Structures are given as structure tokens and as C-alpha cells.
Amino acid sequence: MASPLHLRPVQFVDTPVGRDGEVARLAGGMQWFAAYEVTEGGAKRTVSIPQFERTLWAEDERAAALHRAITAPRPALQLGSRTLRFDQSQVMGILNVTPDSFSDGGRHTGEHGADPVAAGVGMAADGAAVIDVGGESTRPGAQPIWEEDERRRVQPVVEGLAAAGTLVSVDTRKALVMEAALRGGAAIVNDVSALLWDERALEVVAHAGCPVVLMHSPEPEKGPHGGSGYVDVLTEVFDWLEARVAAVAAAGVPRDRIIVDPGIGFGKSLSDNLALLNGLEMFHGLGCPLVLGASRKRMIGALSNEAPVERRLGGSVALALAGAQAGVQLLRVHDVFETVQALRVWRGMRDQALVARG
Structure with missing residues (x-):
């Protein structure tokens, strides 16, 4: 059975200012990241946020669900x-x-x-x-x-x-x-x-x-x-x-x-x-x-x-x-x-x- 896709946020930045569309916010908190490390079938690759949104987000339901979970604020x-x-x-x-x-x-x-x-x-x-x-x-x-x-x-x-x-x-x-x-x-x-x-x-x-x-x-x-x-x-x-x-x-x-x-x-x-x-x-x-x-x-x-x-x-x-x-x-x-x-x-x-x- 193939290993499911996993996403790990990487390439964290100090501020999102001036980087609209380039970074995503982590769980509604104080960190922003510019890429994902994508693990699938034992292989790893790094995908920038713009590239992710053009490809995996639109084409892979699991990737889209993981992205929503990673970026959604956690309610108090x-x-x-x-x-x-x-x-x-x-x-x-x-x-x-x-x-x-x-x-x-x-x-x-x-x-x-x-x-x-x-x-x-x-x-x-x-x-x-x-x-x-x-x-x-x-x-x-x-x-x-x-x-x-x-x-x-x-x-x-x-x-x-x-x-x-x-x-x-x-x-x-x-x-x-x-x-x-x-x-x-x-x-x-x-x-x-x-x-x-x-x-x-x-x-x-x-x-x-x-x-x-x-x-x-x-x-x-x-x-x-x-x-x-x-x-x-x-x-x-x-x-x-x-x-x-x-x-x-x-x-x-x-x-x-x-x-x-x-x-x-x-x-x-x-x-x-x-x-x-x-x-x-x-x-x-x-x-x-x-x-x-x-x-x-x-x-x-x-x-x-x-x-x-x-x-x-x-x-x-x-x-x-x-x-x-x-x-x-x-x-x-x-x-x-x-x-x-x-x-x-x-x-x-x-x-x-x-x-x-x-």
C-alpha cells in the first residue's frame, strides 16, 4: 500500500508583509512559511507556496485538506x-x-x-x-x-x-x-x-x-x-x-x-x-x-x-x-x-x- 502524502511547512520568514501570495500562516499563529516539504511514497521534495497553489492544491484532495488544516486558526x-x-x-x-x-x-x-x-x-x-x-x-x-x-x-x-x-x-x-x-x-x-x-x-x-x-x-x-x-x-x-x-x-x-x-x-x-x-x-x-x-x-x-x-x-x-x-x-x-x-x-x-x- 502506497504511503499517503504528507506536508511539512518549511522556509519560515520573519514577516508576511510585502509577500502576498508567497507565504502562508501557520495555524493562525505567529509564524509564516514559504514552502512545503512534500513526502510521498518515501520521496521528498520542496514546493513553494505559489507552486503548491498552482498544482497540488488544485489537483490533490489530500494535499488541499492538509493545507486547510495547517493554515486554519485554532479556535479558543x-x-x-x-x-x-x-x-x-x-x-x-x-x-x-x-x-x-x-x-x-x-x-x-x-x-x-x-x-x-x-x-x-x-x-x-x-x-x-x-x-x-x-x-x-x-x-x-x-x-x-x-x-x-x-x-x-x-x-x-x-x-x-x-x-x-x-x-x-x-x-x-x-x-x-x-x-x-x-x-x-x-x-x-x-x-x-x-x-x-x-x-x-x-x-x-x-x-x-x-x-x-x-x-x-x-x-x-x-x-x-x-x-x-x-x-x-x-x-x-x-x-x-x-x-x-x-x-x-x-x-x-x-x-x-x-x-x-x-x-x-x-x-x-x-x-x-x-x-x-x-x-x-x-x-x-x-x-x-x-x-x-x-x-x-x-x-x-x-x-x-x-x-x-x-x-x-x-x-x-x-x-x-x-x-x-x-x-x-x-x-x-x-x-x-x-x-x-x-x-x-x-x-x-x-x-x-x-x-x-x-
């Missing part, structure tokens, strides 16, 4: 009294209430742990648009926990954050935990198994009508770190997410409430992760907002003399800025203050470039 989500915008990159703060997460396990648990609600409110004050609360570690080798134990960890934290006016997502693959968190005030479900691990999860999300993050992992029904390798990781992950988005939408979740995550570090080698990071722009072809979760991950250590988790801030910020440059709408990070600061400086530079060269 109205979640109670809070609005989550997708016209520029924002931060999703990671709040783990687990004893064994790879980076911050135990920090917000136990008798001497920091108050998780206060920590989440602090992240929001530092500029996080969403606080992502998780009660089960998904690090390699972590053992699943009983759903009631996970619920007991998560629910009071979600309730406290929601009462404080913070926008909350719940990081879980268990339907019971999803239900409890949504009752407690969570607005978004973030599932590393893309609603495939728990047979009730899709029903829960569809019934609630809440936004959901669908993350790619090779064998989500078994666990987040399986898989046996890829021929072309970028197009294979894209195709998997494309099929999963279609299935979840067919089950009753509105497409404008589906968010996707390529799953950096989940069942992927260092070279796989680097290929995904270098090709993030392709995922805008799914027509959904994107999440990038690369904060403090193993790949940063692998690229920096095996730096331990607590010394991966620089790499984490570098990857967040790479995500922003690729138009990623939500950057899932541990270090909120530093990432927000980096984004503000990056945006300032972008704004000045537009003014100076426009």
Missing part, C-alpha cells in the same frame, strides 16, 4: 469562566502528586511534601495557562497503580486548584479518575494512551464534552513504552494520530476539542525523538492544537553528557523554544517561570522583527 476553548487561546504558545505546568515520577516524584506527597495546591497556584501565577495534575507515574518501568489510589491522590488537588480559579487538566488513562477529576473541576483530560487503555475512557470524555489530549505511544493498550521501532517515525506517528483523531471524533468528541501530542520519549529512541522534534510542523496537518512534552526528559541527558534530571533546565527551555518556533500551542513543562520568561523574550523578538521589517 471557553472552559467555564476561563478561555484557553491557541493563537500563540502557552505553558502547561506539570504537577505530579506521585511518589515515583522521574523528575519530581515525592515532591508533593507524603508528610513532608510541598502543598500541591499551593504549588499549582504558584505555577499559574508564574504564567502557566493550564495546570496538569497527574497521580500515576508513566516513567519507564513504573508499575500501574489501583485506580482508587490514583483518584485519592488527584481529586483533592484538582478540587483545590479549581476552587482557586486555576484551569486544570487531569493526566490519567483511567476512566474512574477522569470522572472524579471532572466532577472536581478539571476542564481537560490528558491521556497518554489516547483513550485506548481503559475501555470506558472514550465514553467518559464524549459524555462530558470536555477537551482531550490524545498522545501517541506505540502500544497504548499495553503501556506507554512499548513498540518495536519505526521506518519513518514522523509520518508513522502522524498517521497513527490522524486515525485516532478520526476515531475519537466519530465516537462523539468534537474535533475542535481534540488536542494531540506526538509523545516525545514514549517508546521512541533518541533518533526518533529528534526526528519528531525536527518535524513538529507536520503535525499541524491534523487540524488540532499541539502539545509538546519534552521537559527534563532522558533525551536531554543523552545529549548533554548524561546530565541528571535536576540539571536539565537549559535543555528543557531549548526544546520549549523549538516547539514555539514550530507553532506548538501548549508546552508541557516542569519549570514554568523559566519557560514563560523565555517565551516572552522570544515573542518580543518576533514582534520587533515584524515591526522592523514590515
Whole structure:
């Protein structure tokens, strides 16, 4: 079976001023690009926007659909009294209430742990648009926990954050935990198994009508770190997410409430992760907002003399800025203050470039 056509925006420019018809806008955000890298049947070629509009756009239905998805603005989500915008990159703060997460396990648990609600409110004050609360570690080798134990960890934290006016997502693959968190005030479900691990999860999300993050992992029904390798990781992950988005939408979740995550570090080698990071722009072809979760991950250590988790801030910020440059709408990070600061400086530079060269 022939591989379907894929488009990746390339040749980004500082400003669209004076380039009418030569550039296209990426997902209604702050980036404009002058060409596509077209992948088809294993071959790649670069096609300028004017050439694309003369040929592929008019002649290839898939190319036209991908182009519409890549360039269409992502509508904001109205979640109670809070609005989550997708016209520029924002931060999703990671709040783990687990004893064994790879980076911050135990920090917000136990008798001497920091108050998780206060920590989440602090992240929001530092500029996080969403606080992502998780009660089960998904690090390699972590053992699943009983759903009631996970619920007991998560629910009071979600309730406290929601009462404080913070926008909350719940990081879980268990339907019971999803239900409890949504009752407690969570607005978004973030599932590393893309609603495939728990047979009730899709029903829960569809019934609630809440936004959901669908993350790619090779064998989500078994666990987040399986898989046996890829021929072309970028197009294979894209195709998997494309099929999963279609299935979840067919089950009753509105497409404008589906968010996707390529799953950096989940069942992927260092070279796989680097290929995904270098090709993030392709995922805008799914027509959904994107999440990038690369904060403090193993790949940063692998690229920096095996730096331990607590010394991966620089790499984490570098990857967040790479995500922003690729138009990623939500950057899932541990270090909120530093990432927000980096984004503000990056945006300032972008704004000045537009003014100076426009």
C-alpha cells in the first residue's frame, strides 16, 4: 500500500508583509512559511507556496485538506469562566502528586511534601495557562497503580486548584479518575494512551464534552513504552494520530476539542525523538492544537553528557523554544517561570522583527 502524502511547512520568514501570495500562516499563529516539504511514497521534495497553489492544491484532495488544516486558526476553548487561546504558545505546568515520577516524584506527597495546591497556584501565577495534575507515574518501568489510589491522590488537588480559579487538566488513562477529576473541576483530560487503555475512557470524555489530549505511544493498550521501532517515525506517528483523531471524533468528541501530542520519549529512541522534534510542523496537518512534552526528559541527558534530571533546565527551555518556533500551542513543562520568561523574550523578538521589517 502506497504511503499517503504528507506536508511539512518549511522556509519560515520573519514577516508576511510585502509577500502576498508567497507565504502562508501557520495555524493562525505567529509564524509564516514559504514552502512545503512534500513526502510521498518515501520521496521528498520542496514546493513553494505559489507552486503548491498552482498544482497540488488544485489537483490533490489530500494535499488541499492538509493545507486547510495547517493554515486554519485554532479556535479558543471557553472552559467555564476561563478561555484557553491557541493563537500563540502557552505553558502547561506539570504537577505530579506521585511518589515515583522521574523528575519530581515525592515532591508533593507524603508528610513532608510541598502543598500541591499551593504549588499549582504558584505555577499559574508564574504564567502557566493550564495546570496538569497527574497521580500515576508513566516513567519507564513504573508499575500501574489501583485506580482508587490514583483518584485519592488527584481529586483533592484538582478540587483545590479549581476552587482557586486555576484551569486544570487531569493526566490519567483511567476512566474512574477522569470522572472524579471532572466532577472536581478539571476542564481537560490528558491521556497518554489516547483513550485506548481503559475501555470506558472514550465514553467518559464524549459524555462530558470536555477537551482531550490524545498522545501517541506505540502500544497504548499495553503501556506507554512499548513498540518495536519505526521506518519513518514522523509520518508513522502522524498517521497513527490522524486515525485516532478520526476515531475519537466519530465516537462523539468534537474535533475542535481534540488536542494531540506526538509523545516525545514514549517508546521512541533518541533518533526518533529528534526526528519528531525536527518535524513538529507536520503535525499541524491534523487540524488540532499541539502539545509538546519534552521537559527534563532522558533525551536531554543523552545529549548533554548524561546530565541528571535536576540539571536539565537549559535543555528543557531549548526544546520549549523549538516547539514555539514550530507553532506548538501548549508546552508541557516542569519549570514554568523559566519557560514563560523565555517565551516572552522570544515573542518580543518576533514582534520587533515584524515591526522592523514590515
